[in-house]
Amino acid sequence: MQDRPENPVSAFSGNHTCGDRVAETTHSKMALMKVAIYNASERYHGYSTGVGRHVIRMVAGLDRHPAFDVSFMVPSDFWERDRLCGKGDILSSVASVRLPLSRRMLAATSLTLNRPRIDTYGDAIDWVYSPREQLVSTRRAATAITIHDVYALEPAHRQTGLPRTRWQEILWKKAVQRASIILTVSEFSKGRICELLGADSARVHVIGNGVEELFFEIAKADPEQISPLADTPYFLVVGGITRKKGASNVLAFASRLRMLSGKARVVVIGPVESPYEAQVRQARNIIRLERGIPDEVIARWLRGAVALLLLSNYEGFGIPALEAMAAGVPVVGNSVASIPEVIGDAGLLIDATSKEQIDDAISLQFDKNLRDELVRRGQDRVEQWRWETCVNRLAQLLL
Numbered sequence: 414m415q416d417r418p419e420n421p422v423s424a425f426s427g428n429h430t431c432g433d434r435v436a437e438t439t440h441s442k443m444a445l446m447k448v449a450i451y452n453a454s455e456r457y458h459g460y461s462t463g464v465g466r467h468v469i470r471m472v473a474g475l476d477r478h479p480a481f482d483v484s485f486m487v488p489s490d491f492w493e494r495d496r497l498c499g500k501g502d503i504l505s506s507v508a509s510v511r512l513p514l515s516r517r518m519l520a521a522t523s524l525t526l527n528r529p530r531i532d533t534y535g536d537a538i539d540w541v542y543s544p545r546e547q548l549v550s551t552r553r554a555a556t557a558i559t560i561h562d563v564y565a566l567e568p569a570h571r572q573t574g575l576p577r578t579r580w581q582e583i584l585w586k587k588a589v590q591r592a593s594i595i596l597t598v599s600e601f602s603k604g605r606i607c608e609l610l611g612a613d614s615a616r617v618h619v620i621g622n623g624v625e626e627l628f629f630e631i632a633k634a635d636p637e638q639i640s641p642l643a644d645t646p647y648f649l650v651v652g653g654i655t656r657k658k659g660a661s662n663v664l665a666f667a668s669r670l671r672m673l674s675g676k677a678r679v680v681v682i683g684p685v686e687s688p689y690e691a692q693v694r695q696a697r698n699i700i701r702l703e704r705g706i707p708d709e710v711i712a713r714w715l716r717g718a719v720a721l722l723l724l725s726n727y728e729g730f731g732i733p734a735l736e737a738m739a740a741g742v743p744v745v746g747n748s749v750a751s752i753p754e755v756i757g758d759a760g761l762l763i764d765a766t767s768k769e770q771i772d773d774a775i776s777l778q779f780d781k782n783l784r785d786e787l788v789r790r791g792q793d794r795v796e797q798w799r800w801e802t803c804v805n806r807l808a809q810l811l812l
Contacts, residue, residue: 561602598729621803649680748764
């Protein structure tokens with residue numbers, strides 16, 4: 414006996430777009446593959462992290478693709494925020510549908526009851542696609558979930574005893590078991606997903622990440638003219654000073670930089686975790702900028718930098734490395750996790766715990782020939798990281 418369909422969306426809420434295009438239900442859409450997006454939040458707008466960029470670009474790409482009819486499934490507690498999406502936002506043309514439960518209730522009931530079946534809140538949905546780590550339930554639709562990294566579950570980084578970590582592990586393992594296909598952003602993450610979540614490698618597909626076009630455009634600008642810190646050399650960190658982002662590595666770099674180049678600075682965009690606040694305040698050459706800065710401003714900071722520092726202890730990908738390569742700026746990367754896979758020979762890979770190798774990275778400030786060579790390699794390499802390529806990989810899997 415088949416399950417009875419749950420209440421359709423029209424029975425309890427509604428749907429809307431916030432752009433010029435309204436949700437299409439005409440005959441022209443009938444033959445298209447219908448994809449419901451479940452991200453456990455609203456249509457993204459405004460500030461976004463690297464994962465947020467992935468969500469926005471992948472969903473927008475599917476929405477523009479001629480083979481798909483895309484809609485966003487929004488938990489009830491994010492519905493009002495979803496309506497703030499304005500006409501200028503990239504996802505404004507994607508229709509959104511209000512689900513009857515909050516994000517937490519959707520996760521709990523999906524785990525324990527395999528309900529609600531998300532595909533019953535739309536018309537003949539073929540796929541439910543989660544562009545980030547979410548457990549979903551469906552009646553007939555196939556499911557595709559994206560796992561960007563498994564940092565919280567890594568033995569070397571796991572914070573044992575935290576209920577949140579155990580809950581995350583339970584949800585993700587069930588999501589992997591239930592999904593039709595599993596998506597990720599790097600070969601490194603694929604390997605860790607298989608190891609830590611028990612996924613069959615044949616079901617895990619690497620679709621990658623891309624870079625915004627404005628970072629390619631900023632490469633044409635004179636860095637001395639566009640730099641927000643005129644006449645002051647600086648190295649840029651995007652992502653903050655946190656344990657995952659290699660806080661101790663960044664602080665060690667800043668310490669060596671002060672000894673070797675007193676005028677130079679380390680500019681940090683993003684949050685500072687509380688265990689590192691005192692050290693950051695004491696450092697005389699660290700400039701902090703809060704996250705939420707528009708991409709156009711980040712691009713200016715990036716273009717004016719001596720180099721981007723990606724000294725993370727763990728990355729599932731590392732989108733700032735792409736942005737730097739596109740902007741014509743060298744990348745200094747810690748040689749761990751996915752960073753060597755993304756940077757390749759187009760950046761300076763170091764052991765971020767080595768004083769000697771930190772000193773080598775600092776010398777980029779004075780070695781124009783090496784900087785020029787890394788910039789050339791980076792601009793060649795970054796061409797393979799385009800959002801259109803990522804969307805096409807996804808489309809081939811869904812069709």
